[in-house]
Amino acid sequence: MITTYFIGTGGGAPNKRGLPAILIRREGFDALFDCGEGTQWRMMEHNLSFMRIKLIGITHMHADHVLGLPGMIETMAMYNRKETLLLMGPRELKDFLEEVFKRTHFYPSFDIKFVSNYEDENIRIRSFETCHTIESQGYLFEEKDRVNIDAEKLRREGIKDWKVIRQLKEGKRVEINGKVLLPEDYLIIKKGIRVAYTGDTRPCEKVINAVKEVDLLIHDSTFLDEKEAHEYGHSNSSDAAEVALKANVKRLALFHISARYDDTTELLRRAKIIFEKTFVSEPLSYYIIHHQKE
Ligand SMILES: [Zn+2]
Ligand SMILES: [Zn+2]
Structure with a gap:
């Protein structure tokens, strides 16, 4: 069983959906993907412990995806974390954190280890390139077949x-x-469950190839019908649905929704015309995937 917690599902400027942060949990292994400003507060309010997080994957260095990370790491240290924290992300992430720690006179009480992928006997976490305006990567959280x-x-x-x-x-x-x-x-x-998260991306082949047949695809769906969406490195909800269809995924979650849409009815309707098994990732909701019975 894999549970995906949608902690923050908005994008760009802070809004009531919160900023990107997704917690994926599998039998005691917690991984966080993106850490927008306010993530630690939202987790505390909803009794999701960030002390249990073993790995954090950042998609790219835009503020809405990464500004919550230094604060969360400093809080982990204040709570006396000892366990090594694994980090995945773009090249600049390390410099960014070191600079913040230096300027805030912070000395972590635990090790922070940068890795390019993760594997243990049960799961595998890998990144894949996405198509945004700056270097950006999505993540695949995969349970191994048994x-x-x-x-x-x-x-x-x-x-x-x-x-x-x-x-x-x-x-x-x-x-x-x-x-x-x-x-x-x-x-x-017994097929392992697979979840993919794109972070920010316009629709592109690289993403389609990387997320083929996943059980859950969490895809950028910033806009409804913004003509410039692709130039901004983002997707309309219908683009996300096209990707889901072409990649033959089982479910699509629309994510990174712009603050301009208070009501997501139309966003969802347009996507469902193309890919029926779509839902809007509501902030502070969660989605459970069980193994299919043989
Ligand atoms: Zn963003
Ligand atoms: Zn971005």
């Missing part, structure tokens, strides 16, 4: 030899008594 042996089938067929079972699990074909057993007949693959 391979289980079909114990029921083995029992039915009277296969008990653990060596045979192990070989099948390793994906090897096995011959017993002249009969060939193929691993694919005895393995159940």
Whole structure:
């Protein structure tokens, strides 16, 4: 199960939707993507602990995505964090933080480690290039596929030899008594859940290729029908829907909505004409994805 918390879902100037911040949680692993101004306050008010965050990924250096980060890191230190914090982001992120820490005479109580990707036995976090006005990257949070042996089938067929079972699990074909057993007949693959977040982007091939068939795509949807949207490095909601359709994703969340839209009905309607399984990421809402039952 993966839970995505939409902490702030507006874009540009601060507005009531809050500024970009998404928390993705999987069994005790919390990752935050973008950290607009006010993120720590919104998390505190809603009992989401930022002390549990293991990794923070920043999409790009525009203020609405990064200004909340130095404050959050300093608060972590005040609360005596000891655990290393992993950071992903554009090249300038390190210089930016070092400069702020130096000028605010801040000495972290914990290590901050910059990484270009993350992997453990359960998940993988990778970045992909997006098409904005400055260097910018989106993120893929992926659960690894799990391979289980079909114990029921083995029992039915009277296969008990653990060596045979192990070989099948390793994906090897096995011959017993002249009969060939193929691993694919005895393995159940549980597909991992995948969530993609673009940050700011106009619709582009790079993004479509990176987010193919994800369970949830969180895409820039700054405008409704702004002619200059692409020049600003942003998308209209119909653009986000086109990307979702072309990438064959399961669900689309419209994100980074401009303060000019108090009412998002039309924004959503236009997107749904192209891609039906769309919703507006409401601030302080969350979205849960369970594994599909086999
Ligand atoms: Zn932005
Ligand atoms: Zn931007």
